[in-house]
Amino acid sequence: MPEIQQKLSEFLETLSMFTDENQRIDLLISLADKFNTVPEEIAKKPYPDENKVPFCESGAYVWVKKNADGTLKLYFAVENP
Amino acid sequence: MKIEDRKYAHPEVLVSTDFVADHLKEEGIRIIESNEDQLLYSSGHIPGAVHVDWTKDLNDQVIRDYLNKDSFKKLMSRIGASNNTTVIFYGDKNNWWACYAYWVFKLFGHVKAKVMDGGRLKWEIEKRELTRDVPTYPETKYKAKERDDKTIRAFRVDVLKHISAGQKLVDVRSPEEYSGERLHMPNYPNEGALRGGHIPGAKSIPWAKAINPDDGTFKTSEELKKIYEHENNLNTKDDVIAYCRIGERSSHTWFVLKNLLGYDNVRNYDGSWTEWGNLVGAPIEK
Numbered sequence: 001m002p003e004i005q006q007k008l009s010e011f012l013e014t015l016s017m018f019t020d021e022n023q024r025i026d027l028l029i030s031l032a033d034k035f036n037t038v039p040e041e042i043a044k045k046p047y048p049d050e051n052k053v054p055f056c057e058s059g060a061y062v063w064v065k066k067n068a069d070g071t072l073k074l075y076f077a078v079e080n081p
Numbered sequence: 082m083k084i085e086d087r088k089y090a091h092p093e094v095l096v097s098t099d100f101v102a103d104h105l106k107e108e109g110i111r112i113i114e115s116n117e118d119q120l121l122y123s124s125g126h127i128p129g130a131v132h133v134d135w136t137k138d139l140n141d142q143v144i145r146d147y148l149n150k151d152s153f154k155k156l157m158s159r160i161g162a163s164n165n166t167t168v169i170f171y172g173d174k175n176n177w178w179a180c181y182a183y184w185v186f187k188l189f190g191h192v193k194a195k196v197m198d199g200g201r202l203k204w205e206i207e208k209r210e211l212t213r214d215v216p217t218y219p220e221t222k223y224k225a226k227e228r229d230d231k232t233i234r235a236f237r238v239d240v241l242k243h244i245s246a247g248q249k250l251v252d253v254r255s256p257e258e259y260s261g262e263r264l265h266m267p268n269y270p271n272e273g274a275l276r277g278g279h280i281p282g283a284k285s286i287p288w289a290k291a292i293n294p295d296d297g298t299f300k301t302s303e304e305l306k307k308i309y310e311h312e313n314n315l316n317t318k319d320d321v322i323a324y325c326r327i328g329e330r331s332s333h334t335w336f337v338l339k340n341l342l343g344y345d346n347v348r349n350y351d352g353s354w355t356e357w358g359n360l361v362g363a364p365i366e367k
Contacts, residue, residue, distance in 0.1 A: 025123045029213075032124065058118060 038063055038075040047077055084198060088302040090343025094336075095299065096169060096195050098203050105129050111162045111218075112169050115178040116201070125211035127171070127204060131160040131218070135178050135329070139185045147228065147351075153189045154225035161218025164191075171197035171204070175289070175297040177329050184332040184349055187233060190226045196336065202297035233335065235322045235348040237356060237363070240280060243322050244364065249315055250283035251323040253334045254354065258326075259285040261367040264358070272326045274358025278365040280324065284313045288330040291337045305342055317344050324350040324357070 011031075018024045042063050043051070053060040059079035064072050084095050104110050105128055112130040114122050122132040133139065138156055139148055148156065162168060168186060170179035179196050186194050197204075205211070230236070235243070243250060257263040261277030279285070290308050292299055299305075309315045321338060323331040328351030338344040357363050 022123075025120060028120060029124050032120075 035076070035078075038077045042075050043077065047079070082301055087299075087341075089341045090302075091340045094195050094340045095198050097198055098207055098209065101127065101169060101171070101197050101204075102209060109165065110167050110169060111160055112171070112197075113160065113179075113182060114172055114201075115170060115182040116173040117178055118173055121173055121201070123213065125213055128210055128212045128214070129216050130171075131216065133160070133182055135181060139182060147185055147188060150189070150225045150227050153228070154223050157191075157223035157225070158220045161221050162223065163221045164224055165193070166221075167193040167195065169195045169197055171200045173201045175202065175292045175294075175333075176200040177288075177333055180333040180336040181329045184233065184335060188228050188230070190229060198299060199297040206296055233339070233348050235324075235350040237350075237352055237360065239348070240322060240324075240350055240357070243320070244281055247282065249319045249321045250280050251286050251309075251313075251315070251321060251331075251334060251338075252279045252283040253286060253288040253323055253325045253330045254279075255287055256285055258354070259283075261365075272355055274354055276358045276365055278358075278367040280357060281364050281366045283324075283366075284315075286313055286334070288325065288333050291334065299337065299341060302341060305337060309338065309342065315344075317342065319344065320346040322348050322350050324353040326354045327351065328353045 015024060015027060018027055038047075038061070042065065043061070047059075047061045051061040051063055053062055061077040061079075063075040065075070067073055084092050084097055089095065101112060105112070112127050113133050114126050114130045115133050115135060116122060119134065119136075122130075126132070133156070140146070141148060141152075157163075157166075168191065170176070170183045172179040172182075176196055176199075179200055183194055183196055199206075240250070252259050255263070258277070259279045261279070264273045264275075264277045286309060290300075291305060300308075315321060315338075321344060323334045323338070325331040325334075328349055331351075331353060332349050335347055335349040338347045358365070
């Protein structure tokens with residue numbers, strides 16, 4: 001958890017350095033470009049409601065799998081018709 | 082089914098993704114993307130399309146109203162559209178905001194306007210080209226008219242008269258919002274109201290009934306008549322006012338009634354429930 005908090009804090013700090021809206025948009029999109037959608041072996045469309053993230057403007061989905069070492073792996077998918 | 086086979090009253094206002102793909106570089110056409118998701122255009126759009134954002138470009142930045150004649154003129158100049166340009170709208174959420182933008186452009190009487198059937202969804206499903214290149218067009222001189230707030234736009238005073246006269250009202254929100262069970266859509270807590278329910282006499286016809294969810298296209302004329310006329314007793318001679326929360330879903334329904342079913346008298350009450358549900362003394366039904 002502390003590692004995630006640190007990464008989030010660093011990202012927020014980077015984002016705050018961009019005051020121009022278009023640059024902020026570019027930054028968010030460059031982050032989004034690194035996104036890999038959930039692999040088919042975990043989930044296929046149509047994605048189930050139980051994995052849907054409530055209150056998200058887009059249709060965002062999340063899956064959690066346990067790794068052998070006990071850590072968790074998160075997978076995401078986004079739909080925005 | 083092809084657009085020309087769906088027996089719409091005005092099929093010429095709807096174009097297919099094929100049409101847009103074939104006319105991407107045509108002079109005299111301007112493709113406009115209008116979305117709910119503000120990042121969507123930047124993440125990829127139809128080549129040559131410009132972005133018209135409903136919050137920044139179509140709404141007054143201080144008072145709750147649409148842009149004025151001067152601002153509309155500047156907007157058209159920025160996107161390189163002349164009075165003779167055919168603007169083609171498309172967007173996310175099954176063309177909610179595309180229809181809204183179309184409606185706003187019609188307030189200013191821009192003649193040549195169309196909507197791309199299926200919106201972003203269909204374009205993406207068909208794996209057509211998307212680009213991040215933002216085009217720039219030479220500024221144009223656009224002769225703007227005064228905004229017409231009478232013909233296709235309704236205000237709360239019009240709605241009160243409408244109720245007294247027993248005229249038809251269409252509530253296009255979800256059934257839970259219509260009944261008052263919900264005061265706002267789950268994902269839009271900032272568009273709530275102090276009171277829930279609907280305008281007395283309004284029929285509940287959720288906007289999404291008009292589209293095919295798999296690809297965002299509009300249903301055929303026959304299917305639409307079944308929904309609006311057989312099931313809900315509307316007909317082309319009626320004077321209809323449509324509303325939702327802030328007038329965007331209802332502009333989608335306005336587009337359907339006006340252009341696809343050919344209703345002569347249909348207006349969008351853009352104040353909608355965010356106004357009516359907060360208005361002191363406004364009559365409400367549950």
